[in-house]
Amino acid sequence: MAVEVSVREICGELEITALEPGSGSISFQTPEISRPGLQFTGFYEKFSPKRVQLIGNAEMYYLYSLTPEQLADRMERFMGLHVPCIVCARGNKPPEILLEKARHYGVPVFITNRTTDRVGHEISSFIQKKLARRILLHGELMDIYGTGVLIRGESGLGKSETALDLIQSGHRLVADDVVEVSRLEERLVGRAPNATKHIMDVRGIGIIDVRYLYGMSAILPEKDINLVIDLKKLEEYLDTEEKAVDAMDILGLPVPLTPLPISPGRNVAVLVEVAVRNFRLKHMGFDSEREFELKLK
Known part of the structure; x- marks a missing residue:
């Protein structure tokens, strides 16, 4: 090659x-x-x-x-x-x-x-x-608490708005809407295509440049992808809950996957933050769900 x-x-x-x-x-x-x-x-x-x-x-x-x-x-x-x-x-x-x-x-x-x-x-x-082998994926790539998070979901579910809320909370944007993903040995690195670096397309507002609106501290040129969060409508989540998988294959590498049901009134950005915190805890060896089950025994 x-x-x-x-x-x-x-x-x-x-x-x-x-x-x-x-x-x-x-x-x-x-x-x-x-x-x-x-x-x-x-x-x-x-x-x-x-x-x-x-x-x-x-x-x-x-x-x-x-x-x-x-x-x-x-x-x-x-x-x-x-x-x-x-x-x-x-x-x-x-x-x-x-x-x-x-x-x-x-x-x-x-x-x-x-x-x-x-x-x-x-x-x-x-x-x-x-x-490196590379593909384009639809979604938002964010740096949240130092974890590279790919937020996916159908069009119209509010991915860009969620990303904006996360930026407001101090997290960093890597790519909006389209993420270019490369496999470097056992790592998956995501970045924005050159044409859309620092750019977001927000429904009702249009194109915004995050670099100038929020400053350089709100953006990151690239980030390893550590977690995928899949936004789903509540009814779809309930229909597929039993068939849910816990990993997504990207260029031959499994990436932990967390489905997240959304509905009116739910603060999606806060839920994403909690999901990332929980992922980091599991990565360090602490599983809240398992600990709770042990207490019930």
Whole structure:
């Protein structure tokens, strides 16, 4: 599997500078990063050219120690393998010969002032997210007491209004109406599509920007999904109570599911908060229902 990402997007997302843009885009096949010190000396056994190549202090000092002829020869062989891109850490500008060979072979070259370890981790995480399996789900994704909660339900049940009440109570919005979900190993990460970041569509009011109405503390760019709360009409809840399942499958991972019946007069936001508190207690090993049953015995 491969994913094509533009150089402009990479510069914007990772806050790095392009010294050479290459073809203008990069095809990533793996989130793994390589430090090409051995390759610069001529050792290529077990080398993977599919990885992003990260140059730190040691590699850069070695390149500057070579004669122009040696450097040209090493870069000709290295760039000829068509690595995805090269990233120079700690603000170390590469030799001009490296840039010339990268330009000739269409290999993008970036530079950043960040440390090698830090930028390596950020690049790997960025690529991993791009390569991840993803789907779009209908609902509201909120950060409630530090728990990622996906609130689902039929249209017209008041999901957006519930989310607004939760924001008023100090909880944070991740996505309204449409949630983009990616699977990263054993985690499910949700975020808003780019077009709807910070935006809510509230029936009767229209489009609002939560970032400006409530401040940056009311939003979150992404959140792991830990719990799904399924809003249901009371009559539907009663009809399906015996068949209720306790987990929802998302991209092959089970996520705890709590059905929540709603009817006129019920404060849904407060009920959602209670459901999340109860979920957190169970996660810590305390089950109120089980404790109550034990007292009755």
